[in-house]
Amino acid sequence: MSVQSAVTRKPGGTPVPTTDGPRAGRSGGAWIRALFARRPSGINLAPVLLGLVVVCVGFQTANSNFLTPWNLTNLSLQVASVGVIAVGVVVILLLGEIDLSVAAISGFCGAVLGVLNVQLGWNAWLSIVVAVSVGIAIGTFQGTVVTYFRVPAFVITLAGLIGLQGWTLALFGDRTAINFDYDGDVAKLTATFLSPLAGWLIAIGATAALAYFTLAERARLKAAGLEHSDLRTQVLKLVGIAVGLGGAVAVFNRDRGVPLAVFIFVGIVVVMDYVVRQTRFGVRLLAIGGNAEAARRAGIPVQRIRIAAFAIGSGLAAFGGVLAASRLIAATTQSGAGDTLINAIAAAVIGGTSLFGGRGSVYSALVGILIIGSISNGMDLLALPSAAKFIITSMVLLLAVVVDAIAARGSRSQLRE
Amino acid sequence: MNALQSDPVLELVDIRKSYGPVNALRGVSLQLRPGEVHALVGDNGAGKSTLIKTITGVQPHDGGQILWRGEPMSFAGPRDAARRGISVVYQDLAVCGNLSVADNVFLGRESRHSGPLGSLLRRVDRTAMEQETLDLLRSLSVNLQKVRTPVEGLSGGQRQSVAIARALLGKPEVMLLDEPTAALSVAQTHEVLNLVRRLRDQGLAVVIVSHNLADVFAVSDVVTVLRLGQVAGRFDVRSSSQQEVVAAITGAEWGAGLPSLAEEPTTTEQELSR
Ligand SMILES: Nc1ncnc2c1ncn2[C@@H]1O[C@H](COP(=O)(O)OP(=O)(O)OP(=O)(O)O)[C@@H](O)[C@H]1O
Ligand SMILES: [Mg+2]
Numbered sequence: 113m114s115v116q117s118a119v120t121r122k123p124g125g126t127p128v129p130t131t132d133g134p135r136a137g138r139s140g141g142a143w144i145r146a147l148f149a150r151r152p153s154g155i156n157l158a159p160v161l162l163g164l165v166v167v168c169v170g171f172q173t174a175n176s177n178f179l180t181p182w183n184l185t186n187l188s189l190q191v192a193s194v195g196v197i198a199v200g201v202v203v204i205l206l207l208g209e210i211d212l213s214v215a216a217i218s219g220f221c222g223a224v225l226g227v228l229n230v231q232l233g234w235n236a237w238l239s240i241v242v243a244v245s246v247g248i249a250i251g252t253f254q255g256t257v258v259t260y261f262r263v264p265a266f267v268i269t270l271a272g273l274i275g276l277q278g279w280t281l282a283l284f285g286d287r288t289a290i291n292f293d294y295d296g297d298v299a300k301l302t303a304t305f306l307s308p309l310a311g312w313l314i315a316i317g318a319t320a321a322l323a324y325f326t327l328a329e330r331a332r333l334k335a336a337g338l339e340h341s342d343l344r345t346q347v348l349k350l351v352g353i354a355v356g357l358g359g360a361v362a363v364f365n366r367d368r369g370v371p372l373a374v375f376i377f378v379g380i381v382v383v384m385d386y387v388v389r390q391t392r393f394g395v396r397l398l399a400i401g402g403n404a405e406a407a408r409r410a411g412i413p414v415q416r417i418r419i420a421a422f423a424i425g426s427g428l429a430a431f432g433g434v435l436a437a438s439r440l441i442a443a444t445t446q447s448g449a450g451d452t453l454i455n456a457i458a459a460a461v462i463g464g465t466s467l468f469g470g471r472g473s474v475y476s477a478l479v480g481i482l483i484i485g486s487i488s489n490g491m492d493l494l495a496l497p498s499a500a501k502f503i504i505t506s507m508v509l510l511l512a513v514v515v516d517a518i519a520a521r522g523s524r525s526q527l528r529e
Numbered sequence: 530m531n532a533l534q535s536d537p538v539l540e541l542v543d544i545r546k547s548y549g550p551v552n553a554l555r556g557v558s559l560q561l562r563p564g565e566v567h568a569l570v571g572d573n574g575a576g577k578s579t580l581i582k583t584i585t586g587v588q589p590h591d592g593g594q595i596l597w598r599g600e601p602m603s604f605a606g607p608r609d610a611a612r613r614g615i616s617v618v619y620q621d622l623a624v625c626g627n628l629s630v631a632d633n634v635f636l637g638r639e640s641r642h643s644g645p646l647g648s649l650l651r652r653v654d655r656t657a658m659e660q661e662t663l664d665l666l667r668s669l670s671v672n673l674q675k676v677r678t679p680v681e682g683l684s685g686g687q688r689q690s691v692a693i694a695r696a697l698l699g700k701p702e703v704m705l706l707d708e709p710t711a712a713l714s715v716a717q718t719h720e721v722l723n724l725v726r727r728l729r730d731q732g733l734a735v736v737i738v739s740h741n742l743a744d745v746f747a748v749s750d751v752v753t754v755l756r757l758g759q760v761a762g763r764f765d766v767r768s769s770s771q772q773e774v775v776a777a778i779t780g781a782e783w784g785a786g787l788p789s790l791a792e793e794p795t796t797t798e799q800e801l802s803r
Pocket of ligand 1: 552571
C-alpha cells in the first residue's frame with residue numbers, strides 16, 4: 113500500500129499505528145490513491161461502486177424510468193439468481209481455480225427441482241434441499257477429479273458443462289419445460305416480499321449488529337495496542353452503510369417491499385464474506401490461492417480445502433438455479449444457458465476479484481452483478497438490440513480483466529525482486 | 530565459547546540418500562549443538578538441500594541414523610519434525626504474498642477465538658495472532674510494526690524475517706535455514722545475519738546453508754563442506770581461513786592451487802552460485 117499510516121502515541125508511550133485516519137496534513141493526491149489502493153488480501157470496492165453510480169446516472173439520464181422503485185425492485189430480482197452463482201465463482205477464483213460448469217449446474221439443478229416438485233409431487237422445500245445437494249455432490253466430484261488427477265479445472269469443468277447440458281436434456285425428455293405451480297412454494301421464493309416493517313427492522317438490526325461488532329473489534333485492537341482504524345473513519349463508514357441499507361429498504365418499500373430472494377442473496381453474501389475473511393477455512397482458501405506450495409508446506413490440507421471450495425461453488429450455483437426456476441416459474445432446457453456463465457464470472461471479476469487467485473472479496477459478486485444487471489436492464493429500457501448488449505457487456509468485462517491483470521503483475525513483480 | 534563441549538541436540542550418523550541412480554548423500558555425519566551456528570557449504574548439487582530434507586523427513590533417508598538427544602528418531606514430514614522442535618525455512622521462501630504478516634506467521638496454525646465465537650462461528654482470533662506476531666518480531670529485534678499489511682509489500686529481508694518468525698512459532702530447538710540470504714541485498718543480508726545471531730543467542734541450534742563464504746564466516750561457528758554427497762571438510766571458523774574452505778569445496782588438495790579464488794571471496798561466490 114502506498115499510503116503511510118499516521119502514528120499516534122498511546123499514553124504508555126509505544127507508538128500505535130492507525131490506518132485510514134483523515135488527517136489534516138494529507139494531500140488530495142494521497143486521498144485519491146487511498147481510494148483506489150488495494151487492501152490486504154482483499155479489494156477496494158470504492159472504484160467499483162463509483163462505476164456503479166456512473167452506470168446508474170447514465171441510464172437515468174437516458175431514461176427516467178431507470179431509477180424508479182418498481183424498476184429497481186425488478187432489477188434486483190433479476191440479478192439475485194446469477195448473483196448467488198457469482199458468489200460461488202468468487203470462492204473458486206479465490207482458490208486460484210475456475211469453474212466453467214456453474215451455469216450448467218444451475219440449469220441442471222433447476223431441472224432436478226422441476227422433476228422432484230412437479231413430476232414426482234415432492235414437497236417444495238425438500239425438493240430444493242435435494243436439488244442443492246445434487247449441486248454440492250457434482251462440485252465434490254469435479255473438485256476431487258481436479259485435485260487427485262491434477263487436471264486443470266477448466267478442462268474438467270468444461271467437460272462438466274457439456275455433460276450436464278446432456279443430462280439436463282435427458283431429464284426433460286420430449287418436453288422443453290417443466291412448469292411449477294403458480295401459487296406453490298417454489299414460485300413463492302421469488303414472489304414473496306417482506307412487509308415494510310420487517311424491512312426496516314432488518315436494516316436497523318443489521319446496522320446495529322455491524323456497529324456493535326466493528327466497534328467491539330476496534331476496542332479490542334486498541335486495548336491490545338494493535339493497529340486500529342481511526343474512530344471517526346469507522347463511524348463515518350457505519351453511517352454510510354446505514355444510509356445505504358436504509359435507502360435500499362426505503363426504495364423497496366415504495367414498491368412491494370424487500371424481495372425475499374434479494375434478502376436471501378444479500379444474506380448469502382454476508383455469510384460467505386464472513387467465512388472467507390474470518391474463519392480458518394477462509395484464511396487457508398486465500399493462502400492456497402496466493403501460494404499453494406507455501407500452503408502445503410505449512411501443513412494445510414490443500415486437497416480437502418480445494419474440494420470443499422468446489423462443493424461450495426457448485427452448491428451456490430445449484431441454489432442460483434433454484435432461484436432462476438422460481439422466478440421463471442419453470443425449468444426449461446434453456447435455463448443456465450446463454451449468458452448466465454459469462455455474467456456470473458464477469459460479475460466476480462468486474463467487482464474486483466482476481467482471476468489469478470487469492471485476491472478479491474465476496475462483495476465483488478454483489479457489486480459486480482449490480483453493474484452487469486444495471487447495464488442489461490438499462491439497455492432493455494432503451495430497447496437496445498441484443499447485439500449491443502453483448503458487445504457492451506464484453507467490453508466492461510475486458511476492461512475489468514485488463515485492470516486485474518495489471519494489478520496482479522504489479523503485486524507479483526513486487527514479490528520477485 | 531563452550532558450544533563445542535555441550536551435547537548435540539541432533540546428530541546425523543552416516544546418512545545416505547539416493548534419487549534413483551543419483552547418490553545425493555553418501556554417508557554424511559553431523560552434530561548440531563544448542564547455541565551454535567553450523568554452516569553447510571558446497572558446490573551446486575553437493576547435497577545440502579537434500580540433507581536438510583532428510584532431516585525433516587520430506588525426503589526420507591535410505592541409510593544411516595538420525596539421533597535426537599541421543600535417541601534414534603525419524604520424522605514423517607515437516608509437521609512431525611516441527612512438533613519435535615525442528616523448524617525449516619526453505620530456499621524458496623514459502624510465504625503467501627496476498628496474506629498479512631500475522632496470517633503468514635500463523636499459516637496452518639491459526640488461533641481460534643475461545644467460547645462461542647470460536648466453536649460456533651469458528652472465528653480466527655486475529656488480535657491474538659497479531660499480538661503474538663509483534664512479540665515474536667520484537668524478540669528478533671525486527672522492526673516491523675504493521676503486521677496487517679500483505680507480505681508482498683515488504684522488502685526481501687522483511688519477508689525473510691516473516692518466514693523465520695513463522696519457523697520460530699512452535700518454539701523449536703533446531704532451525705534449518707536453506708540459503709536465507711541468497712536473494713537479498715547487502716543491507717537485507719546484514720539484517721538476516723543479525724537475526725541468525727539472535728537465534729543462536731536464544732539457544733537454538735542453527736544450520737545455515739549458504740554459498741557466500743563471507744556470510745558464513747561472519748555468522749557461524751562450525752563449517753561443514755559437502756562435496757558430491759560426502760563431507761569434504763569440517764572447519765572451526767576461528768581457526769580456519771576462507772582459502773581452506775574454498776579448497777575443500779572445489780576439491781583442490783590445498784588452497785595455494787587457486788590463488789585468485791582464494792583472495793577474492795566475491796569471485797568465489799559468483800563461481801559457486803553459477
Ligand atoms: N527430487 C530429486 N530427484 C532427483 N534428484 C534430485 C532431487 N533433488 C536433488 N536431486 C539431485 O541430488 C543432488 C543434490 O542436490 P541438492 O539439491 O541437495 O544440492 P544442493 O547442494 O542443495 O545444491 P544447490 O546449491 O544448487 O542448492 C543433485 O545431483 C540433484 O540433481
Ligand atoms: Mg539447495
